[in-house]
Amino acid sequence: MAFLFLSKSDKVHIWKEELTRLVPDLDFRIWPDAGDPEDIDFALIWLPPEGELERYPNLKVACSLGAGVDHLMKPGMVPDHVPIVRLVDPQMSRQMREWILYAVLRLHREMPVFEAQQRDGIWKSHPNPETAETTIGILGIGELGALAGKALAALDFKVMGWSRSPKEIEGIDCRHGADGLDAVLENSNIIVCLLPLTEETRGILDAKAFARMPRGASVVNAARGAHIVDEDLIAALDTGQLAFAMMDVFHTEPLPSDHPFWSHPKVTITPHVASLTPPASSAPQIAENVRRMRAGEPLLNVVERSRGY
Numbered sequence: 001m002a003f004l005f006l007s008k009s010d011k012v013h014i015w016k017e018e019l020t021r022l023v024p025d026l027d028f029r030i031w032p033d034a035g036d037p038e039d040i041d042f043a044l045i046w047l048p049p050e051g052e053l054e055r056y057p058n059l060k061v062a063c064s065l066g067a068g069v070d071h072l073m074k075p076g077m078v079p080d081h082v083p084i085v086r087l088v089d090p091q092m093s094r095q096m097r098e099w100i101l102y103a104v105l106r107l108h109r110e111m112p113v114f115e116a117q118q119r120d121g122i123w124k125s126h127p128n129p130e131t132a133e134t135t136i137g138i139l140g141i142g143e144l145g146a147l148a149g150k151a152l153a154a155l156d157f158k159v160m161g162w163s164r165s166p167k168e169i170e171g172i173d174c175r176h177g178a179d180g181l182d183a184v185l186e187n188s189n190i191i192v193c194l195l196p197l198t199e200e201t202r203g204i205l206d207a208k209a210f211a212r213m214p215r216g217a218s219v220v221n222a223a224r225g226a227h228i229v230d231e232d233l234i235a236a237l238d239t240g241q242l243a244f245a246m247m248d249v250f251h252t253e254p255l256p257s258d259h260p261f262w263s264h265p266k267v268t269i270t271p272h273v274a275s276l277t278p279p280a281s282s283a284p285q286i287a288e289n290v291r292r293m294r295a296g297e298p299l300l301n302v303v304e305r306s307r308g309y
C-alpha cells in the first residue's frame, strides 16, 4: 500500500508533512519516483500526464488536489473503475467567499470608474447604487456558491441562485433548469459564475446570455475560463450591454500576453487565486479518505462521473 503525490505543486513537502503526521504509516511517494507501480493504491493528483494513472494496477482512489475536476473527466485521465474524490474545504470556501464579496462590491460601487477618474485627475461623484435594489445572480449554488450567496444576502443584496436540482437556501431565491437560468440572467445586475465546467455549462456565458441580462450589468467569473465565450464578452463590454467583468480564470492559463483582457479598461483579472488549496486544512479529509479506503467504507466527496462534477 502506498500513496502517490502526482502534482508539480511546490508545496509537496508541506503535504508530506501534514499527511504523514495524520497517517503515520503512510508510504508517501512523490511522482515520478513512484517505485513499484503495483504498490500504489491512493493518488493525490492535479494534472497527471494522460494515461499515467493506467500504470498503477491497484489504484483504488484518485483525489483531486482542488475542488474542480473538469480536467480529470477527459477519457484516459483516470481509469473508469477508479473513483475520483475532490476537496471540499471550509477554508477554501471562505477564501472564495472573500474574493466574490470583493469582486461584487468593487463592481457594485463602480470602483473601475473611480480608478479611471483618479488616473485622469477627475473629482466627480455619482449616485450610489441601492444595495437592496441590486440583484446578484449566482450560477452554481453548491459548496462555494451557497456560502458566497449567503454572505451577499447578509449585506442586503437580493440574491438569486441557479443549480441543476431544486434547492432551498435561506436568503437566496433559488431557481433551477432552463427557465430558472433565464430568470436569473434577466433579473441580475451582477452575475457570478461558480459552476463546475461540464459539457452542459461550457460556454454558458455567451452573447445570448449577455443579451438577456439588464443593460449595464456586470459579470464575475471564478469558476473556469471556458464558461465564458471571450469574444462575446468583449463585444458586450464594448457595446455597453455589460459594464464590467472581473475574472480569476481563463481558457488558457497563464493568460496569453496578447489576450485583449489584459488591457481592456472594463476588465479586471486575477491569476487564478480566488481560492487556493490549503494543505493544513485539506489534509484531514484526505487522511480520512485513506482511512475509509483501507477500511472499505464509503469515501467522502465522490465525484459523479456521469454528470461531470
Ligand code: NAP
Pocket (backbone or CB within 6 Å): 066, 067, 068, 069, 096, 139, 140, 141, 142, 143, 144, 145, 162, 163, 164, 165, 166, 177, 194, 195, 196, 197, 198, 200, 201, 222, 223, 224, 248, 249, 272, 273, 274, 275, 276, 309
Ligand atoms: P459544487 O459544490 O459541486 O457545486 C456546483 C453547483 O453547480 C451546484 O449547485 C450544481 O447544482 C450546479 N450545477 C452544476 N451543473 C449545473 C447545470 N448544468 N445547471 C445548473 N446548475 C449546475 O462545486 P463547488 O465546490 O461549489 O465548486 C464550483 C467550481 O468552482 C469548481 O468546479 C471549480 O471549477 C471552481 N473553483 C474555482 C476556484 C478558483 O480559485 N478560481 C477554486 C475552487 C473551485 P446541484 O446543486 O443541483 O448539483
